[in-house]
Amino acid sequence: MFILTSLVFNDGVKKSSYSTCVNNIVSNILQSSTLVPTPVGMERLKSVQHVIVVLSGKGGVGKSTVAVQLALALRAKGKKVGLLDVDLCGPSIPKMFNLEGQSIHQCSEGWLPVYVDPEQKLGVMSIAFLLENEEEAVIWRGPKKTAMIRQFLSDVHWQDTEYLIIDTPPGTSDEHISVMENLRAFNPDGAILVTTPQAVAVGDVRRELTFCRKTGIPVIGIIENMSGYMCPHCSECTNIFSSGGGEALAKEAGVQFLGCVPVTKELAAGVSAGQSATQLPSVPAIEKVADRLIALDKDLP
Amino acid sequence: MADVPQDAPEHCPGTESDSAGKSSACQGCPNQTLCSTAPKGPDPVILEIQQKLASVKHKIMVVSGKGGVGKSTFTAHLAHGLASSDTVQVGVLDVDICGPSIPTIMGLEGEQVHQSSSGWSPIYVTDNLAVMSVGFLLKGPEDAVIWRGPRKNGLIKQFLRDVDWGELDFLLIDTPPGTSDEHLSVVQYLNGAGIDGAIVLTTPQEVSLLDVRKEINFCQRVELPVIGVVENMSMFVCPKCKKDSIIFPATTGGGEKMAADFNIPFLGRLPLDPRIGKCCDEGKSFLEEVPDSPATDAFKSIIEKIRDYCSKRPVNKDTETGEAAAQS
Ligand SMILES: Nc1ncnc2c1ncn2[C@@H]1O[C@H](COP(=O)(O)OP(=O)(O)OP(=O)(O)O)[C@@H](O)[C@H]1O
Ligand SMILES: Nc1ncnc2c1ncn2[C@@H]1O[C@H](COP(=O)(O)OP(=O)(O)OP(=O)(O)O)[C@@H](O)[C@H]1O
Ligand SMILES: [Mg+2]
Ligand SMILES: [Mg+2]
Numbered sequence: 305m306f307i308l309t310s311l312v313f314n315d316g317v318k319k320s321s322y323s324t325c326v327n328n329i330v331s332n333i334l335q336s337s338t339l340v341p342t343p344v345g346m347e348r349l350k351s352v353q354h355v356i357v358v359l360s361g362k363g364g365v366g367k368s369t370v371a372v373q374l375a376l377a378l379r380a381k382g383k384k385v386g387l388l389d390v391d392l393c394g395p396s397i398p399k400m401f402n403l404e405g406q407s408i409h410q411c412s413e414g415w416l417p418v419y420v421d422p423e424q425k426l427g428v429m430s431i432a433f434l435l436e437n438e439e440e441a442v443i444w445r446g447p448k449k450t451a452m453i454r455q456f457l458s459d460v461h462w463q464d465t466e467y468l469i470i471d472t473p474p475g476t477s478d479e480h481i482s483v484m485e486n487l488r489a490f491n492p493d494g495a496i497l498v499t500t501p502q503a504v505a506v507g508d509v510r511r512e513l514t515f516c517r518k519t520g521i522p523v524i525g526i527i528e529n530m531s532g533y534m535c536p537h538c539s540e541c542t543n544i545f546s547s548g549g550g551e552a553l554a555k556e557a558g559v560q561f562l563g564c565v566p567v568t569k570e571l572a573a574g575v576s577a578g579q580s581a582t583q584l585p586s587v588p589a590i591e592k593v594a595d596r597l598i599a600l601d602k603d604l605p
Numbered sequence: 606m607a608d609v610p611q612d613a614p615e616h617c618p619g620t621e622s623d624s625a626g627k628s629s630a631c632q633g634c635p636n637q638t639l640c641s642t643a644p645k646g647p648d649p650v651i652l653e654i655q656q657k658l659a660s661v662k663h664k665i666m667v668v669s670g671k672g673g674v675g676k677s678t679f680t681a682h683l684a685h686g687l688a689s690s691d692t693v694q695v696g697v698l699d700v701d702i703c704g705p706s707i708p709t710i711m712g713l714e715g716e717q718v719h720q721s722s723s724g725w726s727p728i729y730v731t732d733n734l735a736v737m738s739v740g741f742l743l744k745g746p747e748d749a750v751i752w753r754g755p756r757k758n759g760l761i762k763q764f765l766r767d768v769d770w771g772e773l774d775f776l777l778i779d780t781p782p783g784t785s786d787e788h789l790s791v792v793q794y795l796n797g798a799g800i801d802g803a804i805v806l807t808t809p810q811e812v813s814l815l816d817v818r819k820e821i822n823f824c825q826r827v828e829l830p831v832i833g834v835v836e837n838m839s840m841f842v843c844p845k846c847k848k849d850s851i852i853f854p855a856t857t858g859g860g861e862k863m864a865a866d867f868n869i870p871f872l873g874r875l876p877l878d879p880r881i882g883k884c885c886d887e888g889k890s891f892l893e894e895v896p897d898s899p900a901t902d903a904f905k906s907i908i909e910k911i912r913d914y915c916s917k918r919p920v921n922k923d924t925e926t927g928e929a930a931a932q933s
């Protein structure tokens with residue numbers, strides 16, 4: 305019989321290259337997991353003006369894609385943006401920016417995000433930067449995940465980031481509860497919910513709306529992704545994943561519908577070809593969401 | 606001592622020990638909190654589950670590191686395919702606690718679990734196809750399960766121990782994406798009963814493969830055999846002009862190359878077919894609704910390979926060969 309209890313400890317976090325800083329990380333994680341979540345230690349987040357969480361109950365609906373596109377759209381409008389990936393078992397953001405193999409550096413103010421651009425207008429933080437080997441699984445149960453997320457929220461030096469976008473895994477469990485608990489004191493702008501049109505996805509997103517209500521995070525709106533696909537041979541548009549589910553759910557729940565993002569080859573391919581998402585054409589529906597977020601800001605006193 | 610982690614301090618009592626996390630050597634060890642709170646020794650429930658599932662011949666997990674690649678769709682259709690012969694008894698257990706899709710895909714939305722003297726009764730699609738999901742315990746479609754790991758693990762334990770499946774030829778377990786509580790718990794609780802293996806789902810693009818490699822790494826580390834890799838959404842056939850196009854390109858070789866890299870079997874490809882999505886939304890079996898299509902043939906060939914894999918394995922190895930007795 306193999307021993308599962310010991311397995312959780314072989315966590316695949318880099319031990320060699322960043323030995324001092326990473327051992328710290330690991331022990332801090334474990335110690336902080338016993339603390340009651342309070343905003344103490346979260347001072348670094350105070351310099352961040354807006355926090356937006358990208359959520360979906362369903363997997364693979366394009367949360368990471370939307371988070372990346374939204375970050376790029378806000379940057380294109382002159383904002384300084386941070387992107388925090390709290391998907392610990394399946395981080396995608398570094399891959400999407402072609403940042404694999406990069407490591408996190410530490411300065412006196414905390415951990416520095418990995419910047420996508422030399423101007424340092426778009427910084428990324430992800431567990432992928434802490435892993436020794438890209439193929440290694442992060443086999444962690446909830447408490448360890450919670451501690452890691454707490455550490456991401458407390459120890460990253462976002463400098464004067466205007467928009468912090470948080471990409472989450474699917475579900476309503478440890479990662480989500482931890483993010484909400486720790487952010488509550490900072491009045492996050494709210495959550496953007498991503499769905500695809502099918503009933504299976506809409507059903508999960510309906511549950512995610514309940515999660516938002518129960519944890520008290522405002523819902524900015526719902527985006528429907530992968531709405532239709534245009535055949536390259538005959539231009540017939542097929543709703544591979546049916547259509548309209550996102551808008552109907554928004555109406556039913558009384559929240560904003562933020563628009564549809566069609567299935568586009570660039571989005572499916574670009575992030576897969578060892579290129580960076582920064583080279584992709586912008587997505588009109590997400591541009592609009594960025595405009596709306598900025599307008600929202602101006603309306604506030 | 607097998608249960609001393611690599612990064613343990615000198616004189617570590619071992620994670621299974623009663624003094625784990627509590628001895629003087631544990632002071633300052635980064636793992637101390639985990640050790641002192643983790644349950645010690647083999648959980649007696651593992652034996653209970655082994656006894657309960659002695660009437661289940663084959664247990665198969667469907668996994669993927671990536672979300673939305675078709676785990677639940679595949680699980681449901683594997684079940685329909687296996688249950689297409691009346692004499693084969695099939696059970697589906699959905700351990701996606703926060704995002705259960707199986708009730709919708711199998712047309713069982715709104716059903717409620719009943720308690721009987723011999724445990725929780727599963728919901729039957731047909732006489733030989735039984736299903737259990739957290740979806741049957743919820744009050745309504747908007748009810749969210751906002752649970753941290755330990756509560757999810759508790760429910761999975763109950764699902765494995767308390768559901769009254771009766772005699773089953775196959776128990777298929779649908780999982781959420783990832784390598785965390787649900788996966789560890791299933792593997793751990795079925796340690797005595799034994800799992801035949803895992804089917805790994807992926808889509809062709811690198812963003813999926815990246816996470817799926819981690820899942821295979823998980824299987825290797827918990828010694829869960831991989832039955833094979835299934836690549837879903839491989840190509841799209843236009844319903845109007847019937848020509849193929851690729852939506853999710855396999856820029857790094859797709860599922861087949863990944864399987865070859867890990868030296869595990871590649872079971873086949875499933876095309877993107879809008880009718881599959883529609884059948885899932887309507888809770889119908891695509892195999893019955895569209896009996897002749899390339900996707901149906903692909904499903905059937907993959908199902909055949911899985912049936913084959915299981916038929917070559919000793920039925921319920923622990924009870925019949927006495928391996929369990931030899932182990933303990
Ligand atoms: N509009 C789109 N058109 C084409 N492909 C898309 C589109 N949106 C997302 N994709 C592709 O679909 C796949 C899933 O997207 P993504 O990884 O963003 O989903 P996710 O919700 O973050 O998944 P997970 O639940 O695993 O975190 C990716 O390969 C992505 O490139
Ligand atoms: N081959 C296919 N052709 C068309 N649609 C498909 C195909 N496979 C799956 N789908 C659809 O894609 C969506 C995602 O599939 P499914 O829910 O089975 O994925 P999953 O891996 O179980 O997701 P999760 O990670 O959220 O559990 C569903 O709406 C399903 O109907
Ligand atoms: Mg993602
Ligand atoms: Mg699923």
Ligand SMILES: [Zn+2]
Pocket residue numbers: 535536537538539540843844845846847848
């Ligand atoms: Zn066409």
